Amino acid sequence: MLELLPMVFAAPGEAVTRARGLLEAGAPPLHASVAHQVIGIWQRDFGDLRLALRHLRRARDLAARADSAEREADVLATLGVALVHAGRTRQGLVAFERGVARGSGHTRARVLYRRAYVWWVLGRHREALEDVRRAIPVLRQAEDVIWTARALTLRATVHLALGAVERADADFTAAEALWDTTGQEHDKADAVESRGLAAFRRGDIPAALRLLAEAEERYAKLDTPTFMLNIRRCEVLMAAGLAPEALAEADAAIAELDGLGGQSTRKAELLLVAARAARLAGEAHTAIARADVAVRLFAGQRRTWWETHARLVLIEARVAAGRRSGRLVADAAAVAGRLAAFGSPAAPEASLLAGRIALALGWTADAERHLAVAARSRHSGPPLARMTGWAAQALRSRAAGSGRGVLEACRRGLDVLDDHRTTLGASELRARATAQGAELAALAQEAGLASGEPRRLLVWSERWRATVLSAPPTKPPADPALLSGLTAFREIAARAEEARQEGHPVPALEREQRRLEREIRARTLRLRGRSPGGGDRFEPGRLLARLGEARLVELAVLDGRVHVLLCGQGRVRRFEAGRLADAVAEAEHVQAGLRRLAHPGAAARLPLVEAAGRRLEELLLGPAARHLGSGPVVVVPPGSLHQVPWALLPSLRERVLSVSPSAGSWLRARETEPPPGGRQVLVRGPGLATGGAEVPQLADRYEAPTVLEGPDAHVSRVLRELDGAALAHIAAHGAFRADSPLFSSLTMADGPIVVHDFERLDRSPYRIILSCCETARFASVGADELLGLVTALLPLGTAGVVACSAPVNDEAVVPLMLALHKGLGAGLSLAEALRDARAALPGDATHQATGWAFSAFGAA
Template identity: 85%
Template sequence: MVFAAPNEALARAEGVLGAAPPPLHASVAHQVIGIWQRDFGDTRLALSHLRRARDLAARADSAEREADVLATLGVALVHSGRTRQGLAAFERGVARGSGHTRARVLFRRAYVWWVLGRHGEALEDVRRAIPVLRQAQDVIWTARALTLRATVHLAVGAVERAEADFAAAEELWGTTDQEHDKADAVESRGLAAFRSGDVPAALRLLDEAAARYAGLGTPTFVLNIRRCEVLMAAGLAPEALAEADAAIAVLDGMGGQSTRKAELLLVAARAAGLAGEAQTAIARAAVAVRLFAAQRRTWYETHARLVLIEARVADGRCSGRLVQDAAEVARKLAAFGAPAAPEASLLAGRIALGLGWTADAERHLGVAARSRRGGPPLARMTGWAAQALRARAAGSTRGVLEACRRGLDVLDDHRMTLGASELRARATAQGAELAALAQRASLASGGPRRLLVWSERWRATVLATPPARPPADPVLLSDLTAFREIAARADQARMEGRPVAALDREQRRLEREIRSRTLHMRGEAPGGGEGFDVGRLLAALGEDVHLVELAVLDGRVQVLLCGQGRVRRFEAGLLAEAEREAEHVQAGLRRLAHPGAQARLPVVEAAGRRLEELLLGPAAAHLGSGPVVVVPPGRLHRVPWALLPALRDRVLSVSPSATSWLRARGTAPPPGGGHVLVRGPGLASGGAEVPLLAEGYGRDLPDAYPRTGVPDAQRFRPPTVLEGDGARVPEVLRKLDGAASAHIAAHGTFRADSPLFSSLRMADGPLIVHDFERLARSPYRIILSCCDTARFASVGADELLGLVTALLPLGTAGVVACSAPVNDAAVVPLMLALHKGLDAGLSLAEALRDARAALPGDAVHQATGWAFSAFGAA
């Protein structure tokens, strides 16, 4: 019962002790309390109760009872860090027990061997225990033994054997009422899914297990550790670090198991390293190493040493001693059969290369490269990274590019198993090193065309395919509705000055639920899309249009100028300086959004000139006089490109990648699509352009209009206007789906902490990115006449998450959106002028250029025009 209903078992055991029981019964009660405290409470109290249970068993003269208690005591001693005493208790337990009891003792000793990382001994003990448990028809302990054996198999990379044991154990659990063990079985299946590379399934199963544990009221430290591992593999290292640190705080507060604390410190160190927090990683890993060493857990100590070396290298340290340490860690991990051994060899080789020790580097990298032939995706990527470094050391550009191509192909296939656009975007970080190696090799030997190909190979790849969408998921739809209601209530309470703490908590809870269900979605089967073709791009650009793709190599901006049948390369400034200047510009635009800041206008214009020098360099003089498409890296998407002098009076559009621009250019308007005007609440201007646009829609169509690709019959159709109570999210989504064009005047909010909860404010609450992703097809053209709608979070290798990037893969060919706070009143004339250009048959970029020119020359209107950009090619 202590595992099926732990709190009830604890209460009953305390009741037994209150009734002056005989020694045998008292031994059982103290053992139950000891198990509860060991797994869910204070290990010091656990040891006290278990020693009392052992002594009472001896007084009862029951060798079998004493053996059973000694096994429980052995586990508790090991978990408290007293490994030698714990193993000695097991030796006495094995000697005192016989038959069925000894098999249970052997199972628990196998568990301890697993905790200590001694997998050979664990498999031997469980091999001896299972036949006896089966013969005794002990379903519960047989299922536990099978689960443990599967877990040990996973630790050494034997995934197929583990899955067979998990399946057998789960079938047995189905015949019992052991709820805690059933939850553990779900958790174990989540671990197996993760080891086989299925991250969405792993997250789903671990979340299901967490819900089961919550129903039992039991802590979940092992689950926390496993979830952190999956989060790190999904590119969510900051979240893994936060979860590990929170679990450590809970564990310390309850006086919990020292072994679990060491394991949590290890995952926290790994997460900190992946999150770029080298000092935090060093601190956590150093404590983990000391704890594991004191607990005599060599397997874990070696893994912690690997993380510590990685963190020191990330912190800028490079020495022969680190090469030796990494090589020794690799040797030990290989002897253990640990899947992390190639990672350690890669690290040793990488440090050796940095020192110029080519012979040592080749030896270590050669070992690491063997993993490229098999295993889970990330292990194969480690192997291809090692192979690429070997080729670079040997001076083989062809070898570098081939290894990078093969490694990124592996990651492409892995990403396509992820349904959520967030996971796909964040997973690209795992290919950043391969992409950078290929770009450097291209720059050194292949000329600008090859550099362009590799710049495109790993740029905005998440936009290449639409995210998986679960429109039939009733729980997700219910959560989205509840989220909107709570968010709207919270906004209203803030305006009225009422407390919002409870509403904020509920909103955060719903956000977690929505995000969790989204991350569970599985993607389509692996399969590459159409490759990037430089010739096709140049043909599409023709003689007039230039595409400017900015690549960043070793911190410096490389300008790839495409047009007039060729690709030219220019070197510009440092990315870090450009980012700082862009922040200054954003601050200036925010001030210019308010009347009375006219004196700041020359300062902002000067900053625009500096930005041009840093981002375009000498390429600015070679842009010709025609339209320009800018393809910036993710970290530069907040730049107001129309502010740069060389781009200010041009037809200018922005695209996340050249591939994305080509796809947008080839996108046709939906047949029968209508036109939608939406006016949300709370705008200072009241969304004044919407009724004016509705009144004048479709008048005096010129002959030039058909070149936009929208048939005349569609264009004459009166627009659908959604405002007031009619501008509610379900109705807005229904009208947007498959529309030819949409204009949304609503307050925009960008969420840097959770970009897919960036929103547009509707009558019933926020319209968020997750809502847009449920559209079968987003509008062909969409104009977002509100603040911050063109802000993105740069994640992964070079990916963007935000409102605009949610629309582009779903059928939208062009978007007009804003990257800064703007003056609502000044937006109105800009939007009216923009639509006048569209009515004249212009593209979004052409109409936006003319609309800027038509604005008054004061600072507020100029800043408003610069803040808006046209994305895509419509």
């Protein structure tokens, strides 16, 4: 009969079915006690907590009627856990006291293990370690493999909460070896989940995502809810810069838990996670609401450790909402003291918060005291903890008026984050991780500006700009599941597009497409990066030597204002221009104007667009526009200005002009050697208004180009031919996905080719021309990173790209492309050929707007 109890975590459904069968058959009290306990455990962990308490109380009463002290002790422990999860902490602890008193030997050890678990739930980690320390030797002596493995897993989890990652790893390893000898499938899934948590605490986000995904698959086979997994995955998503996704998952889990009538303790933890995610996602008022409820729930559950962490998030959210007061300083300091007493790794974060608020109020002595405490974490612990310490040290130095100290702290902190980012293989994660260094980068730029040395400001502007482009992303392995997922995604997307064109609704196909996108993205996010170290440090002297007669204009934004760093003639000069917000708004007006000019009959809008171009020049270049010289110009804008059509600005309109995400990216492109062989690849996708009319004419201009059109222009063939080509021209429908930029696509014969496909190339084409709409649109993420088609190509060996930032008139594109290739045939660079091609276009509004919409990126 007792074999039903371990079955709850091996085959939960079968265990409950057999338990109900026993009760229906009128089992005697001892056996009925076990049956009710089994159903109670299932309801406690996977269902309605109210039903769980009803069954467990019945199990307790039946055990007492059977006069079995050991049976009663075991049920009391199970009931104690359920009461604590229901928020009835005092009653739960009383049940444990009775259970410890009633049980003996092996049974008492199991009771102690479960009380240790409850101490962990309550955040009382020292008591948890003491009880599990007493339980493990007895369980081992009894050769109780299952409960010994559970106790080791619990001890490891407590060690993680206290920041002792190495001790946790040792216990997880020992527990895993024991689980391998059992059939406890739910416990095994929990062990994999716990290893994912350990990987996260070490700072290994790809491994954490992979292990949590494996745990989720195991739970799905058992058809059991996964609320603890939701909490842990949300923590990993937040650390990966995916706070909006973490908030959505936490809120969905809360709704599901409420629907089940599940554990009050889990709801409080989910609310805490949701509050943190909302704060990181910039939704301060949502964070305040979630954190306030979490604080009240934790307080009612007598979970002081958790309540203190929730109070930290509540204070952070209030500060994010613009509140500053002496009361908040005191509250943050009190929270920091309590967290330090608990041994929580979050204590430095609270001290940093108290210091920040004090600085904002001008309380320098108080700020120094709190920041000094936070700064102690800069030399040890996981990457983000050290980042907290270096941020505190930088703020201390700024308050002390030490610009050198600020720069040193920022350098050390960003080096930590650099090493962390290199462990991430996915370009999306590397881009989003830069947000964690935004404060340090801003402090360093502020110190660079205060120094009065434009070169120093340039170095720090480059230090955290477009860092994803500094190295190729990790090439996905030959993963059959990933490859089949991409193929299935392509087929579904093609079927959906065909159905739309025929006027049919496609909700089922769209749902399947979104599912496949999630699966593909999840697999790519788990890729590990290269080892830390190395990296190409930016040197202004190298840039100035390479520029020659050209000028490089890097736009840095400090306190919302654009600062122009004009590089050339052996020096760097700084000019102050307009406000960034005004420039972004003007750029949006220009984009709207270009969209209208793509349609014949909108010529009356041309003067308005040209006037907006003049206003943009004043906002973005200011007095620097008069010092550009007569040579080529390279513009390096921040991510928020990626949609500016730079050729529209009067001082740039007739120039050889290229755009680069960073000065370092331009240097790498300039030094990229073309591949041997000089292959040209011309691709024509389906459904173009002009039929890709330029492609046949271009085919006649080159000696032996590879031309892919019709059924030959399928994704696998196109990728194969693009790999290592000297020049590629792709005429195909382009689609930008702001919601998921790595699924931005070009339409081929068998469906879309997406950024994830391009990242599989060994080397992308040396030069690539994308003659379709919106291929130069990007999503701005992280500190100052861009994700999109162009930025996927630049780290993979492409030295130059011509692409379009707005919808354009298809017919007007054809003469522009023909003129562009004529210039390339004459030996011009992409930027030179594009300038001449614009000049060769007819003078009507539609053709002019088409020329302005295209930009040359890179340096080829």
